[in-house]
Amino acid sequence: MEMVYTAQNVFLATKMQAPRQRSLYVQRPALYVQLQRALEGDLTLISAPAGSGKTALLAHWLSKSVYPFAWLSLEPEDDEPARFLSYFIAALQARYPQIGVSSQALLLQSPQSVRFEHVMAVLSNEITVSNLPHFIMVCDDYHLITSEAIHTAMYFLLEHLPPQMHLIFATRSDPPFPLTRLRAQGRLTELRMADLRLKKADIQTFLEQVTERELDTDILETIEERTEGWVAGVQFAALSLRNHPLPQTFLHSFHGNHRFILDYLSEEVFVRQTPAVQTFLLSTSLLERLTAPLCNELTGQANGQEILEALEKANLFVMPLDDARQWYRYHQLFAEFLQARLRQSDPEQFIVLHRRASRWYEQQGLLLEALQHAASARDSEVLVALLETYGSQCILEQDLSQKVLDWLQLLPERFYREHIHLCVLKAMAFIYSRRPTEAPPWLQRADSLVILDNDTHRLVRGRLAACYALVHLANGEIEQCADSAHRAIALLSEDEGLLYVHVMQCALHAYLATGDVTQETERLAVTALRASRTSNNHVLYLLSLTNLARIQILRGRLHQARATYHEAEHLLSLYPEQPVPPGKAEYAIGTGHILREWNELAEAEAFLQTGLEIQNNTPLLNVELMSHGHMILSRLYQAKGAYEQARGAIESLNLLLERQQFAPYLYARAAAAQADLALMNKDLATAVSWAETEKSEIQPFLSEQALLIRIRILIEQMRQSEETAQAEELHSLLQRMQEDAEAKARQASVLEIIILRALILDLMGRTSEAGIIIEQAVKLAEPEGYIRIFADKGEAVEALLARIQLDYPRRQAYVQQLRAACRPHEKADTQAVPPTLQNSRRTFVQTLVEPLSERELEVLQLIATGASNYEIAQQLIIAVATVKRHVTNIITKLNVNNRTQAVAEARKYGLVE
Structure with missing residues (x-):
């Protein structure tokens, strides 16, 4: 074998x-x-x-x-x-x-x-x-x-x-x-x-070879006519003619369509065999492939090889599959005939034979074949045993979730009352088939069977909690997802493989429920990252990196987040032969988010589309990530003036949400995105119509963006109507939102809220305060290169920016760039306006004989703040030895002698403040 x-x-x-x-x-x-x-x-x-x-x-x-x-x-x-x-x-x-x-x-x-x-x-x-x-x-x-x-x-x-x-x-x-x-x-x-089709000459040659006699022309013509040259039909006719004493008599019964001919000739061939051969044919008919050890297992005899070779020599629909004559197969139609006969003559034996085949395949490590034979026999006991042992492996490692569902469908109801693992397995199969709405009833059934103080139920409780986490993830229920994930992690080990990785992914989303990204949250994310880095699980390492980067984005540290994504990109490059792992979609969408904010729209679009495509093709649905990606992509198209494409991105999100009942904030987010699109497209009436129905005050973080869009729409309505009765109320609301965002360290939210506050203060005639506020926003945004957070708000923000005069030349150049990006129908070409910090950096770096890398630029920024090598290593999550290497490279490339001179040289070109 x-x-x-x-x-x-x-x-x-x-x-x-x-x-x-x-x-x-x-x-x-x-x-x-x-x-x-x-x-x-x-x-x-x-x-x-x-x-x-x-x-x-x-x-x-x-x-x-x-x-x-x-x-x-x-x-x-x-x-x-x-x-x-x-x-x-x-x-x-x-x-x-x-x-x-x-x-x-x-x-x-x-x-x-x-x-x-x-x-x-x-x-x-x-x-x-x-x-x-x-x-x-x-x-x-x-x-x-x-x-x-x-x-x-x-x-x-x-x-x-x-x-x-x-x-x-x-x-x-x-x-x-x-x-x-x-x-x-x-x-x-x-x-x-x-x-x-065989021609008459071909048929004659073949029939005479098989029958070893000359045949009359009328016999040949009749066979040609009735078979229409169908090769199998000719073969069946030849086998029957070989031992038929009166060929002419045979022809009288040779009629009908080829299915009936096959049945008739198969009967003629079968009944002419010895009882021992008939038993062998029936006993082995259910096999896709025949080999002597397997045939012996099914027949209980020891002469399988001898019979197979005899069947081959007799041309009895047995075809050798290798030169060593170890594997054979029956002609498919002949096998189907034999199987039908076996079911009719001895249905109990049919089950027994499938059970034996299943056991043999299991011993050979061919689990799919073992399960298939158990299912074909409707042998529930064997099928249950195999599914409980190998079912999760089939789902997680072989992507056979639909096949597992088919097998589970064969089981009688009583097995689900007796086997808790089957309930969890069925839920898991639904989840990984992207049918998460069908999983909860089976999880609830498993819940009812769990014995909490039973150690043997520890694994099943862990898998049960993991399934709940994945269902919540698919529904966008982030808080419940994180809670269930933490319970699963306490019960499972990394031996669970991909299931454990997916549960960790769920747990890492906990901060999204509250928007709390304070230093403690980041510290926990860094701890998880270090743990995953020292493990051999590079997929979990990738997820930890992308999770940390998203926290850094929310904290307003775009350059640091980009560096973290660079590390994720490097990790992916180390495994080019790997399939798309969990975390790559997060990496692509997160990178696209940053690049869009920096107004690098073409590159951002490529990343966003890639990330959404990856997520759309994965077995697990992460609807929060999909929603996040579609929203960013829509805003990117808005920035390009491609309103139809922007609308298409939101329509794709709505189609996704139509599939099942998701968390309410996802629908609110999609509706807000449509209103935002209407506002950008100068359709104020449609935008206001939505805003007037969205009356909520400060909401959970996941709905924060929808509330900010509503406020933007009401500000634009006040600008055009010159009616500012709501202004004070909205400003108070924004102040409370800013307090919440500051308390939870969401610097990106703080920045957007400050810009909206400046717009409202300007409407209220408090122009001096508006100027102070918008200047505060510029100072907050400039080190990280924010552009779209200003530009998306259009001419009103451009007018505010025009009033401020900053003494620091580079920052004034940054304001000019923001103003250019705010103007409608202008391509915000970063090369056509005064350079920002980022562009100044690129211009200078490109003049060096050996340019500074992105990581070296980040180290340089931290050196300028007075950070030690150890502090830099802690903040960038790299080894101290790596920091020392970067510092040496910086000093060499800038052609200076020490760290102090490096900072001074960098300040000359605006690389650091």
């Missing part, structure tokens, strides 16, 4: 070998020529009904071809993206071991979150840059694939096919590819039923 083992998978080698050639076969020279010519294109599609000879044709042609080839025989279980791609790459490696190393690694690390097009991109690159000769890749029985993700990945490969590679699909139905376009481009060759 030949198998291929990797670190995490067991592959059946026979799936990756072309079937052995049969001795009785009609040569098809015309088809061989067509197949040879097809190699000039990209894809050969052999699409025809079952029994048309597709596999045999390819096997014989390839045996004569000068081109090397890789082969993959597909099964129903391969209709899972990660499993399919693993086997696809393994089949290539069976021919070329050096190919597919990086792409296979992507799948091994995190199959449930991988982007399959990315896997194909890596694979295509590996082949393209290799020195491989022209070769052929065959996917046999591709009709068994229904997964949209697999079709998308395969078409991606086809569109980016390496020049050395040619694809061949043998299938009963066309794949969902744009075949018309491929034909027009000359990239597709097709062989269909009409091409594969």
Whole structure:
């Protein structure tokens, strides 16, 4: 029995070998020529009904071809993206071991979150840059694939096919590819039923070989007419004719469509076998693949290999799958006939045989096959035992959540009353199938079965709490999500793998519930980061980094947050072969957030779109992150004047929210975003209509942005109507909001509130106070390079900025840049206006022989504040030795002798204050 083992998978080698050639076969020279010519294109599609000879044709042609080839025989279980791609790459490696190393690694690390097009991109690159000769890749029985993700990945490969590679699909139905376009481009060759039909001469040759006698012309014509050249039909006729004493009599009963012919001929073949062979055929008919040890397990005999070889010699619908004759398979239609007969004659034995097959596959480590046989037998006891042991592994490591749901659906109700693990497993399967609304009833059932003081229930209680956290995360219920996550962490260990990582992700969102990002909150985030850094869990490390960066954004420290995201980016670069891990979407959206604020709109757009795409394709739904990303993207499009695209971003958010009942603040946030869009598009009436229905006072942090949008709309309404009766009330509200934001260290919120206060004071005629307030905002914003927080409020803020005169030249240049960004219909090109701190830095740095890195600039800023190496290391969360290295580099690049001279030189060019 030949198998291929990797670190995490067991592959059946026979799936990756072309079937052995049969001795009785009609040569098809015309088809061989067509197949040879097809190699000039990209894809050969052999699409025809079952029994048309597709596999045999390819096997014989390839045996004569000068081109090397890789082969993959597909099964129903391969209709899972990660499993399919693993086997696809393994089949290539069976021919070329050096190919597919990086792409296979992507799948091994995190199959449930991988982007399959990315896997194909890596694979295509590996082949393209290799020195491989022209070769052929065959996917046999591709009709068994229904997964949209697999079709998308395969078409991606086809569109980016390496020049050395040619694809061949043998299938009963066309794949969902744009075949018309491929034909027009000359990239597709097709062989269909009409091409594969046996001609009269072919039928005569074949029948006379099998029957070992000459047949009359009328017999040959009748068989040709009734079979229409269908290869399987001709084979069935030949097998019956071989031992039939009166061929003419046989023809009288040879009629009907091919299904009836198959049933009739299968009966004729089956009943002519000895009782021992009949028993063997029935007992092994439920197997997709046959090998002697497995057959012996099912039959209770020891002569499996002997019978298999005898069946092969008798051409009894048994095909060898390898040259060593260790693995075989039945013709699919013949196997189906045998299975139907077994169910009818001995239904209890059918269950017993599936149970034996399941046990054998489990012993071989082939868990999917073990579960499938248990499910096929409707053997609830065995299925429950396997699911309780391996079910979570199937969901978390193999992305088989829907398959697990199918298996669980087979179980009688009583098992859920007796097995708490099944209730949790079903909830988990719903969650990872992106159907979180269907999970709570099963979690509640598990709750009712939990025994709190039972140590054996510790793990299930941990998984139960984890599932609750994930449901809350999907619903945007951040506070409940964090509470459940903390309970789960206390009960689970890192051995839970991806589930533990996802629970940590939930726990890290706790601060979002209150908006409290004080030093204590940041200290806890830094502690979590250090712990994850010293562990071997780089995914948890990535999540900790992105969590800390978001806290830093809320605290108003954009440069520090960008540096933290740089560290996350570096971590991702260390694992280029990894699939998309949890945390990458947060990294991309968070980076886009900062870049949009800095008015670097093109780069920000790319990050935001990438982050939303990643999150949309992950098994778990984080609706808060999706909402956050869509809001930022909408504001980015507003800044570009692309109002239709801005509206589209909000419409996408609304479509997401229509799917289920989410937390109320998410709907309020979406409605506020639409009102904000109307305000930016000068549709004040629509914006005011929304604002007048949004009457709430200070709200939780998650709804803060909606309240600030309402205040902006009311300010604009007062500006245009010159009616300021509400101004004092709104200003008082903003003061209370500022007190809350300051108490919780949300400097970004403080900055936005101060700007709105300045606008209201100006409306009230308190221009001197408004000037002081807006100057305070500029001083607060300039070190971090804020732009859009001013510019999004348009001409009213520009008018305020025009009144202030700052003595510090660089800060005055910053004000000019803000004014330019505030003006409508102007491209806020940062290169066309006086440079900010950031642009001054870039201009000077670019003149150096060896430019300062972003991290070195951050160290330089802290040196200027008088921070010691240890204090810098603590703030940037790096080692003291790393700080010393950065300081040495700074002194060398600035061509100075010490830290003091470095600060002085930097101040000359506005790098530090």
